[in-house]
Amino acid sequence: MEAILENLAQYGPLGLWTASLLWMNWQQRKEIKEDEQRAAEVLRYHQEQIVERLREHDHLLDKAIEKIDSGLAAMKEKYAEDRILRLKDNK
Numbered sequence: 001m002e003a004i005l006e007n008l009a010q011y012g013p014l015g016l017w018t019a020s021l022l023w024m025n026w027q028q029r030k031e032i033k034e035d036e037q038r039a040a041e042v043l044r045y046h047q048e049q050i051v052e053r054l055r056e057h058d059h060l061l062d063k064a065i066e067k068i069d070s071g072l073a074a075m076k077e078k079y080a081e082d083r084i085l086r087l088k089d090n091k
Contacts, residue, residue: 004022008015 004019008019008022011018
């Protein structure tokens with residue numbers, strides 16, 4: 001970049017003006033790339049956090065489903081036992 005600026009300086013004020021425009025443009029592109037990299041890192045961090053929380057919720061849902069299934073199984077057994085007792089009492 002410096003070689004280009006030195007070559008443009010040979011053309012006087014117009015060359016210096018062109019060089020300053022090129023330099024500002026290069027700086028802006030550099031800053032934009034840095035901003036995009038920071039934004040990508042932030043996005044990646046938040047995506048990782050979302051995935052982690054989804055895994056936690058998945059684990060909690062699995063536990064809740066197991067508890068519900070065991071509770072339903074216990075209720076079915078209890079109702080079956082009660083039904084058998086009622087049938088014995090009716091005979």
